[in-house]
Amino acid sequence: MAASAETATLGLAASAQATVAAAAGELRQDLRLIADMIEPGSRVLDIGCGDGALLAYLAQYKSVDGRGIELSQSGVNACVGHGLSVIQGDADRDLDAYPSGAFDVVVLSQTLQATRQPRNVVAALVRIGRRAIVSFPNFGFWRIRLRLLVTGRMPVSHCLANPWYETPNIHLCTIRDFVALCDELDVRVERSVTLDRHGQPFSLDPHGGLANLLAEQGIFVLCGSRNEGDTRS
Amino acid sequence: MSAVISPRLRSRSDQDWPGHRLVVREQLQLDCGIDFGPFTIAYQTYGTLNPDRSNAILVCHALSGDQYVADPHPITGKPGWWETLAGPGGVLDTERYFLICANVLGGCMGTTGPQDIDPATGEPWALSFPVITIRDMVRAQKLLLDHLGIDSLFCVIGGSMGAMQVLQWAASYPDSVFAAVPIAGAARHSAQNIAFHEVGRQAIMADPDWCGGRYISLSRNPVRGLAVARMAAHITYLSEAALHRKFGRNLQDRHTVTYGFDADFQVESYLRHQGSTFVDRFDANSYLYITRAMDYFDLAAENGGSLSSVFKETRSRFCIISFTSDWLFPTSESREVVHALNAAAANVSFVEVATDNGHDAFLLHEPELFKTLRGFLNGCAEHRGLTRSW
Numbered sequence: 001m002a003a004s005a006e007t008a009t010l011g012l013a014a015s016a017q018a019t020v021a022a023a024a025g026e027l028r029q030d031l032r033l034i035a036d037m038i039e040p041g042s043r044v045l046d047i048g049c050g051d052g053a054l055l056a057y058l059a060q061y062k063s064v065d066g067r068g069i070e071l072s073q074s075g076v077n078a079c080v081g082h083g084l085s086v087i088q089g090d091a092d093r094d095l096d097a098y099p100s101g102a103f104d105v106v107v108l109s110q111t112l113q114a115t116r117q118p119r120n121v122v123a124a125l126v127r128i129g130r131r132a133i134v135s136f137p138n139f140g141f142w143r144i145r146l147r148l149l150v151t152g153r154m155p156v157s158h159c160l161a162n163p164w165y166e167t168p169n170i171h172l173c174t175i176r177d178f179v180a181l182c183d184e185l186d187v188r189v190e191r192s193v194t195l196d197r198h199g200q201p202f203s204l205d206p207h208g209g210l211a212n213l214l215a216e217q218g219i220f221v222l223c224g225s226r227n228e229g230d231t232r233s
Numbered sequence: 234m235s236a237v238i239s240p241r242l243r244s245r246s247d248q249d250w251p252g253h254r255l256v257v258r259e260q261l262q263l264d265c266g267i268d269f270g271p272f273t274i275a276y277q278t279y280g281t282l283n284p285d286r287s288n289a290i291l292v293c294h295a296l297s298g299d300q301y302v303a304d305p306h307p308i309t310g311k312p313g314w315w316e317t318l319a320g321p322g323g324v325l326d327t328e329r330y331f332l333i334c335a336n337v338l339g340g341c342m343g344t345t346g347p348q349d350i351d352p353a354t355g356e357p358w359a360l361s362f363p364v365i366t367i368r369d370m371v372r373a374q375k376l377l378l379d380h381l382g383i384d385s386l387f388c389v390i391g392g393s394m395g396a397m398q399v400l401q402w403a404a405s406y407p408d409s410v411f412a413a414v415p416i417a418g419a420a421r422h423s424a425q426n427i428a429f430h431e432v433g434r435q436a437i438m439a440d441p442d443w444c445g446g447r448y449i450s451l452s453r454n455p456v457r458g459l460a461v462a463r464m465a466a467h468i469t470y471l472s473e474a475a476l477h478r479k480f481g482r483n484l485q486d487r488h489t490v491t492y493g494f495d496a497d498f499q500v501e502s503y504l505r506h507q508g509s510t511f512v513d514r515f516d517a518n519s520y521l522y523i524t525r526a527m528d529y530f531d532l533a534a535e536n537g538g539s540l541s542s543v544f545k546e547t548r549s550r551f552c553i554i555s556f557t558s559d560w561l562f563p564t565s566e567s568r569e570v571v572h573a574l575n576a577a578a579a580n581v582s583f584v585e586v587a588t589d590n591g592h593d594a595f596l597l598h599e600p601e602l603f604k605t606l607r608g609f610l611n612g613c614a615e616h617r618g619l620t621r622s623w
């Protein structure tokens with residue numbers, strides 16, 4: 001409420017401010033953690049930005065120069081209608097056009113598993129951004145493993161809400177899979193946060209089996225090895 | 234705003250259309266190599282320019298449009314062509330912004346065009362009028378803004394040919410454009426669109442009253458050719474779905490077909506009406522010249538074929554809008570512009586509005602379009618530090 005009282009005095013772009021105020025209060029836990037990883041004043045590209053909650057929050061609280069890409073027309077229209085710079089497009093098709101190093105941070109939250117070419121997308125993320133922040137549901141989470149083992153059917157959870165025949169999530173992976181892909185692409189994992197099923201963060205080495213078992217989601221900060229002096233092989 | 238009234242005799246401006254006039258005394262160097270001038274620019278303004286001259290929006294009109302954005306057309310009496318958007322409290326809020334719209338160079342509503350008198354001969358220019366380009370139109374608009382003392386436009390906005398002008402503005406005068414909104418446009422005119430234009434031009438030239446373009450001197454008017462050109466073009470502005478929704482195969486004031494060539498179908502009657510009313514307000518040679526300007530438009534060609542290099546270093550904020558059912562300027566053309574802007578790391582928004590209204594959607598009541606524009610302009614106004622009152 002403090003945010004809305006403050007923005008009211010600006011008297012401008014009322015609808016955008018309302019969204020920002022809402023975003024500050026209701027920002028999804030994983031988005032809040034991602035926001036905390038972003039330096040104020042950064043140039044940020046949010047791929048799969050949805051209704052623009054993260055971008056609005058970053059613009060309001062971190063003076064970020066933000067851009068977004070969103071697949072759904074309703075999402076894009078909502079974003080642009082609220083004064084955010086967002087284009088209709090998708091990670092598979094629209095990343096090639098961006099020059100290398102165009103952004104300080106590229107965010108891909110809960111979207112990687114819905115792309116057609118996740119390998120290419122991850123490579124593009126660390127090319128376009130000096131850093132990439134990727135969050136995704138961990139298919140190695142023990143509850144998912146157990147559900148598959150016990151019921152013998154594709155797991156449905158709050159992270160993976162749709163049945164197999166209508167899910168947009170066509171390339172699910174485990175944390176271990178993702179770390180292996182990063183190694184293969186020579187992408188450095190600079191930092192990682194794992195989330196339990198209540199969205200609470202806990203820190204476990206993503207290379208270890210325990211994180212892969214206990215985390216429902218993972219958030220990874222990546223950078224291309226060429227971007228850093230320390231390649232930590 | 235002060236305006237200079239043209240003292241020259243003008244075949245159409247004899248009627249003294251409402252609005253402002255600027256006589257440009259200097260020579261305008263055209264893309265075709267000719268130094269052109271003096272010439273007249275007819276324009277309309279709405280709202281008030283704020284003290285620091287930062288709230289100006291240039292509205293660029295389409296092929297068959299004119300400067301009467303938000304007031305009744307002096308010939309047809311119909312509401313302004315963008316009255317859905319422009320006006321007090323509207324998306325283009327005239328209580329907040331200062332709107333300017335100028336009739337394009339080569340046009341026929343007061344700005345110098347082929348129907349005007351060539352001072353060298355005392356006869357109408359007709360086909361001796363120089364071929365003009367979108368960039369020439371924009372150069373003329375820049376002269377107008379210089380005259381008005383506006384160095385920087387808050388926004389340049391337009392649909393179709395207007396969108397071409399918007400992109401040209403962003404390319405030619407990047408520091409003068411804070412926000413650019415090309416709607417239903419493209420960075421170049423496609424082969425298919427050139428083809429449709431050629432059909433229109435040939436219809437005009439095939440009319441015996443066209444007389445090699447000298448119809449004004451001979452007191453004739455190729456209204457049939459111009460009407461057919463308009464009818465053909467009008468089909469391209471709609472969509473199959475919209476035509477079906479509006480007319481289907483419905484018959485016009487009859488219960489059965491007549492086994493003749495009357496306008497049996499409503500769609501025929503509608504098109505004939507579109508054609509016949511167009512000729513009352515448009516000049517055939519102007520139609521030739523303006524369609525040609527669109528055909529020649531290819532923004533990348535000016536920069537060695539690279540569209541992204543056109544926008545290199547741009548700091549303008551772009552909002553690209555297309556319509557799902559627009560097959561004349563399809564979404565793919567807008568997306569090319571978006572990709573070029575992304576490659577230039579420009580600040581760009583892109584919205585494809587779902588509608589069955591085809592290319593004409595930019596002129597119609599499209600709530601998603603309005604919402605997008607309002608949000609974009611509000612966001613830009615905030616970044617520009619434009620307050621609602623001054």
